[in-house]
Structures are given as structure tokens and as C-alpha cells.
Amino acid sequence: MSKTESLAKNTLSPSLQRKQRQRKESLAAYAFLAPSILIFAVFTFFPAIFSMVAGFFRWNLPYDPVFTGLSNFEFLFVDDIGAAEFGKSVLNTLYFMLGIPINICVSLWIAVMLNRRLPGVGIFRTAFFLPTLTSMAAISVVWMWLYHPADYGLFNTLLIRFGLPIQSWLRDPVLAMPCLIVLGVWRGMGYNIVIFLAGLQSIPHDLYEASEIDGANWWGQFRLITLPLLSPTTFYILIIGVINSLKAFAEIDIMTQGGPLGATTTLAYYLYQYAFQYFQIGLASAVAIVLFVFILVLTLIQFKVVEKRVHYG
Amino acid sequence: MDNISVTKVKPHSFFKSKKFKSAVGKGSWYLVLTISAIVVVLPFIWMASTSLKGPGEVFAYPPKWLPQEWRFQNYVDAFQAAPFARYFYNSTIVALCVTVGQLVSCSLAAFAFARMEFKGKGFLFSLFLSTTMISTQVTLVPSYLIIQKLHWIDTYQGLIVPFIANAFGIFMLRQAFMTIPLELEEASKLDGCSRLRFLWQICIPLIKPTLAAQALFAFMGNWNAYLWPLIITNREEMRTLQIGLRYFVSQEGGTQWGVYMAAAMIVILPVVAIYFTVQKSFVEGIATTGLKG
Structure with missing residues (x-):
């Protein structure tokens, strides 16, 4: 060597x-x-x-898949019957998302109220959190009972007390979706409140004291301190809300099965129907692709639009 | 709602005084919150009350908040009309196995990401996180076909295995592992402690609170799971509580509301009971990680 x-x-x-x-x-x-x-x-x-x-195959179980190119998408977007049905489910999904801003307003309001050191706060927090905790299946059964179309249904009892005509709620094509939205707000609130509370507690207290000296009232403080400093939290809740409403399934399956007259068939339920009731795997996969793109685009829009207005402290 | 008490204003009269203002503030605060809390809890009270009513009282108009005759028979009827005991057993087995499995697989993966150096670490971590962006619907049909190919329809494996890996859990535990000081690892290495032993005997006890929160999320999330157990189970004896409840209500044709509410109570109570015993860490867990159970 x-x-x-x-x-x-x-x-x-x-x-x-x-x-x-x-x-x-x-x-x-x-x-x-x-x-x-x-x-x-x-x-x-x-x-x-x-x-x-x-998504690019025609695959109706139990038959073997056949490559058909874009024909599934043609059915969803161009075909007279298919596009009408699919378009309606897209609109229903967007309609269902109306619950998100409502939920954000309600939970923010309650979170601001809960953000005080007073005896009994813990009890209130538990009460608001209870719906979030319980299973959607059980909750849906309970709310079916509340929405019962007869006069002994709780909501109808309320209407009668105010001298209004009773409604058939979930069986009414116009009311079914609002019914689901109300249920969604009620159930989702607790989670949002906890997140908002965490956000509120991270806002430095001296900001409020300083503005107090400058003569700011409660509304001014809320608008100029709380809202801007809370915007990352709100942004986060918005994204989670969108993802959750795209996923919503149990309540629709138990309460309305997408009806009446397809009034509550969201994209998720539409996909489920094609996959597990009609066994059209190819078409269901095409819907899954659209859903995937949908989420992607929504997330991008959210980032682009909201980021400009979100204040990262 | 005044968040801060006014300090600079001189009290001219009692009605303008700080004391009066804060008393009114507190009073209205309690009033508004109490009303909203009652509205939120009302469906639960209505459920509990209906679950104790006989058929005659359930359909009575106007409805009463308290049953005249407390009928616990509804609960017995629910257990007899459908195998709720079996559903309960299935839900418990599945939720427990997913929880344990998730804790093991997530701790191992999180430890690798937090304390080890290896090729492709950054890429793999972002790949793992990207799974949170892929929604259930996108993977639903193929996952079902895979389970079918494995002959796992109507089995516990089919209900458990797909949920053992969890990106949120890995992320959460990784954060916790990163807080453990480097000196501890060096000292244990000098003492000839293997990596697995260091993880098991030193790291795991140190991150117990995070593990507990993760366990809770896994358990509750799986207990409440709906879509996957719905498509994966056909036979009645493999159904979980949620699916059992669904078929129970839809098959009976929607008349026995007292018994349905009793069944809903059976489904809800365990989770509520767990929540009340570990309430604090649960809410703190959500607040710090944003995880949803």
C-alpha cells in the first residue's frame, strides 16, 4: 500500500x-x-x-370496466338529464354552505360573550359544546323528531303557539335544505366557539386598554381590534367549514335521503347514490374527480381572496 | 358588552356609577347566555323527555316537557327490538382498536419525523400532510373495492385498518416530540439505550398529555363514524351503533318515537360520559391543535 x-x-x-x-x-x-x-x-x-x-371508464358493476374517455363528464356537464341532475347537486352543495357564514357569526358572537372571567362560564361552554360532541346519526334522529310534520312536532308546536300554519319541514322541498342548515349551525357551533375562544385569548389585553383611553366604545373595539386580529382564526374556521360541508353525509342519509325531489342531494350524497345504489363506479369516480377539483379551486380562491384581508399579527 | 371596566369616569350618580354599569352588564350577560344555552340544550332535553314517554304521551298535543308517567320500558324495548348490545360491543371494539393502533403507528412515525434524519424526510412529511386534503369521497369507492378484494367486508379489520394511519395525529405527536431536549437523547445514547427503548421509556411518558388528547380524538371520531361503517357492513351483527340506529329508525317506519329517542340516548351517552370525565384536556386539545374528533 x-x-x-x-x-x-x-x-x-x-x-x-x-x-x-x-x-x-x-x-x-x-x-x-x-x-x-x-x-x-x-x-x-x-x-x-x-x-x-x-372516472374515464364506464364501469357498471357487476360488468367489467370499458374505457369511454370523457363520456362520464359529458353526462355530468352536457347531457340534458345528467347535467340537470348534477348541476342541481352542485347548487345544493353551495346552498348548504350558506350555513358556514351563519355559523361563523353566531359562534363568534357567543365566543366574545364567553371570553370573560365570570363564574359559570364553564357551564355555558359545556352546554354549547355538547352538540358537537354527539354523533351526527343520533342527532339526526333527534332532529327528525323535532321537525316532525304533525302538530306534536316541537317546531310545529312553536308555530301553532305563534298562530302560524304548521309545516312539513323535511318533507317540504323548499324547507328541507334550510332545516339541514339550521341543524348544521347548531351542531358545528361548539367547535367553532372553542377555536374562536383560543383566538380571542391570544389578543393582547393592553390593546383594549389603550383604545379605552382613546375613547373607543365596544363596537369600535370589536371592529378595529377583535375582528382584524382574529382573522387568521376566522380564515381557518372557514376552510374547515367548507371541507366539512362537502363531507356532510349522515344527516342527509338519515333525515332526507337526498329528497324531497332531490332538494338535499349534495355532491357527497350524489356520489354515494351513484356508487352504492346504482353501482356506477365510473360515473361515481368522475364525480369524485369533480369534487377533488372543486375543493382545490375553493381552497385556492379562499387563499387568494381572504389572504389579502387576513391580518397575521 | 363591556370587556373592560371604566376607570376614568367619575361617578356622578349611582346610575352612572361603575358598580351599577358592571352589574347591569353582568346581568344582561348572564341573561343572554342563559337563553342561548337553553336553546342549544333544548333538543337534548326533548330527546331525554321523549325517551321516557309512552306511545300515548308521545303523540299528545300540546306536548309536555316532562312525561307524566316515566316509562323506562322504552330502553328495554330498544334493546329487544334491535341488537343494540351487539352494536355497542362492535362500536367499542372498533373504536378502541383504532385508538390503540393510531397511537402506536402515529408515535412511531412522529418520532421518526421529529428525532431522526433520513433521506426524503421533507418530501414524505408533506406527502403525509397532503392526505388531509384528499377528502373521503375521493377515496371512498376504490377503498371499498380494496376491502372487497381483501374479503374484509363485514369484518373488524375492514372497520379498523384504514384508520390506523392518521396525518393529524402524526403532526400533533411530532410537535410534542420536538419539545423533548436533545441532551436527553444524547445521555440515553451514551447509556446504550436503543432508539425504540428511548421512545418507549423516555419520550412516551413525557408526551402523555398529547397522547391522551390524540387518543380521545381517535376514539370519539371513530365512535361517531358513519359513512365507512355504512358501506363496509351488510350483516346486522357487524353494524356499529350509528349504523344500527339508522336501520332501526328507517325499518320501523317512523312511529315509535319514544323508543327511537331511547336508542339515540344509548348512542349518545357513552361519549357524553367520557367527555365529562376528561372535559378539560379535550377542549384544550382542540384549542391548541384545531383537531376535530
């Missing part, structure tokens, strides 16, 4: 050693990650890619 060679070996070996150690650590890390990687691969990434492909 020449002198230079042995020198090279001497200088190389520590770095080689380090490389070996790094490789060992990488291996260990991947072993730690293996369960998660496996499950994500099988039940998230593969299905997502699968949906993207299946």
Missing part, C-alpha cells in the same frame, strides 16, 4: 463510517414509518389515483 493510498483510507474511513451510520438511521426511520406509509399507500394514495383513472 502506498503512502497516499493509506492516507486516503485514513481520511475516508470516518466519513464512510458516518455514511454507514446515516444509512442505518434511514433504515430505522423507514421501519418506524412503515405502518403509516403502508396504510396511506393502500387506503389513500392508491384509491385517489384509482379514482382519477376510473
Whole structure:
């Protein structure tokens, strides 16, 4: 062995050693990650890619899939019957999202009220949080009872007390969606209140004191301090709200099954019907693709529009 | 609602005084909050009350808030009309297994992201986080077909395995692991402690509060799960509580409201009971992580 060679070996070996150690650590890390990687691969990434492909096939179980290009999308967007049905479900989904701003206003109002150190606050917080906690299936059954179309339904009792005609609520194509929205606001409020409270508590108190000295009233403080400093929280709640309303399923399945006359068929329910009632896997996958793009576009719009107005303190 | 008491105003009369103003403020505060809280809780009270009414009283007009005759038979009827005990057992098994599985897989993955160096770490982490953007509907049909291919329809595996990996959980636990000081790891290495032992014996006890919150989210989220158990179960004895309730109400044709409300109570009570025992960490968990159960 020449002198230079042995020198090279001497200088190389520590770095080689380090490389070996790094490789060992990488291996260990991947072993730690293996369960998660496996499950994500099988039940998230593969299905997502699968949906993207299946959307271009006609695949009505139990028959084999046939490649049909864009024909599923043609059915959804161009076909007289298909486009009308699909368009309605898109509109219904957007209508259902009307609950989000209502929910934000109500929960912000309650959160501001709860943001005080007075005895009994904890009890109120628990009360408002209760609906969020309980399962949508059970809650839907309870609200079906509240919305019962007979005179002994609780909401109808209320109408009668005020001398108004009774309604058939969930069985009325015009009222069914508002009924679901009210239920959604009632159930989602608790979660939003907790998040808003966390946001409110992070606003420095001396800002309010300083503005007090400057003669600001309650409304001024709310408009000029609370709202701007809370905007990241509101933004977050907005995104979660959109994602949740796109996912909404249990209440529709239990209370209305998408009816009456398709008045409560949202995109999620439409997809479920095509996949698990009509067994048209290809068409359901095409809807899934549209839903995916829908979420993507909505998120981008939210970021673009809202970010300008969101104040990150 | 005044958030801050007025300090600079000199009290001219009692009605303009600080004391009076704050008393009125507090009074109206309590009044408004009490009314809103009652409105929010009312459906629960109505559910509980109906669950104790006999058929005659359920359909009586005008309805009464309290049943004249407390009929606990409704609960017995619910358990007899449908296998709610079996549903209860299924829900418990599934929710517990998902919780334990998620804690194990998430701690392992989170530990790797927080305390180890490896190739592709950044990429893999963002890939994991991206799963939160892929909504359930997009993966629903293929996941169902996979479960079918595995012959996992109507099995506990089918209900449990897809939920063992959870990106939110990994993210949350990773944050917790990152707070553990580096010196601790070096010291344990010098003592010849293996990585797995360091994770199990030193790190896990240190992040217990985060783990508890994560366990709670996993349990409640899975207990309340609806869409997946609906499509994955066909046989009655594999249904979870939520799905059992759905079929119970739809099959009976919608007349036995007293029994339905009793069934709804059975579904709701366990989660409410758990919530009241661990309330504080739950709400704090949501407030700090924004996670939804």
C-alpha cells in the first residue's frame, strides 16, 4: 500500500463510517414509518389515483370496466338529464354552505360573550359544546323528531303557539335544505366557539386598554381590534367549514335521503347514490374527480381572496 | 358588552356609577347566555323527555316537557327490538382498536419525523400532510373495492385498518416530540439505550398529555363514524351503533318515537360520559391543535 493510498483510507474511513451510520438511521426511520406509509399507500394514495383513472371508464358493476374517455363528464356537464341532475347537486352543495357564514357569526358572537372571567362560564361552554360532541346519526334522529310534520312536532308546536300554519319541514322541498342548515349551525357551533375562544385569548389585553383611553366604545373595539386580529382564526374556521360541508353525509342519509325531489342531494350524497345504489363506479369516480377539483379551486380562491384581508399579527 | 371596566369616569350618580354599569352588564350577560344555552340544550332535553314517554304521551298535543308517567320500558324495548348490545360491543371494539393502533403507528412515525434524519424526510412529511386534503369521497369507492378484494367486508379489520394511519395525529405527536431536549437523547445514547427503548421509556411518558388528547380524538371520531361503517357492513351483527340506529329508525317506519329517542340516548351517552370525565384536556386539545374528533 502506498503512502497516499493509506492516507486516503485514513481520511475516508470516518466519513464512510458516518455514511454507514446515516444509512442505518434511514433504515430505522423507514421501519418506524412503515405502518403509516403502508396504510396511506393502500387506503389513500392508491384509491385517489384509482379514482382519477376510473372516472374515464364506464364501469357498471357487476360488468367489467370499458374505457369511454370523457363520456362520464359529458353526462355530468352536457347531457340534458345528467347535467340537470348534477348541476342541481352542485347548487345544493353551495346552498348548504350558506350555513358556514351563519355559523361563523353566531359562534363568534357567543365566543366574545364567553371570553370573560365570570363564574359559570364553564357551564355555558359545556352546554354549547355538547352538540358537537354527539354523533351526527343520533342527532339526526333527534332532529327528525323535532321537525316532525304533525302538530306534536316541537317546531310545529312553536308555530301553532305563534298562530302560524304548521309545516312539513323535511318533507317540504323548499324547507328541507334550510332545516339541514339550521341543524348544521347548531351542531358545528361548539367547535367553532372553542377555536374562536383560543383566538380571542391570544389578543393582547393592553390593546383594549389603550383604545379605552382613546375613547373607543365596544363596537369600535370589536371592529378595529377583535375582528382584524382574529382573522387568521376566522380564515381557518372557514376552510374547515367548507371541507366539512362537502363531507356532510349522515344527516342527509338519515333525515332526507337526498329528497324531497332531490332538494338535499349534495355532491357527497350524489356520489354515494351513484356508487352504492346504482353501482356506477365510473360515473361515481368522475364525480369524485369533480369534487377533488372543486375543493382545490375553493381552497385556492379562499387563499387568494381572504389572504389579502387576513391580518397575521 | 363591556370587556373592560371604566376607570376614568367619575361617578356622578349611582346610575352612572361603575358598580351599577358592571352589574347591569353582568346581568344582561348572564341573561343572554342563559337563553342561548337553553336553546342549544333544548333538543337534548326533548330527546331525554321523549325517551321516557309512552306511545300515548308521545303523540299528545300540546306536548309536555316532562312525561307524566316515566316509562323506562322504552330502553328495554330498544334493546329487544334491535341488537343494540351487539352494536355497542362492535362500536367499542372498533373504536378502541383504532385508538390503540393510531397511537402506536402515529408515535412511531412522529418520532421518526421529529428525532431522526433520513433521506426524503421533507418530501414524505408533506406527502403525509397532503392526505388531509384528499377528502373521503375521493377515496371512498376504490377503498371499498380494496376491502372487497381483501374479503374484509363485514369484518373488524375492514372497520379498523384504514384508520390506523392518521396525518393529524402524526403532526400533533411530532410537535410534542420536538419539545423533548436533545441532551436527553444524547445521555440515553451514551447509556446504550436503543432508539425504540428511548421512545418507549423516555419520550412516551413525557408526551402523555398529547397522547391522551390524540387518543380521545381517535376514539370519539371513530365512535361517531358513519359513512365507512355504512358501506363496509351488510350483516346486522357487524353494524356499529350509528349504523344500527339508522336501520332501526328507517325499518320501523317512523312511529315509535319514544323508543327511537331511547336508542339515540344509548348512542349518545357513552361519549357524553367520557367527555365529562376528561372535559378539560379535550377542549384544550382542540384549542391548541384545531383537531376535530
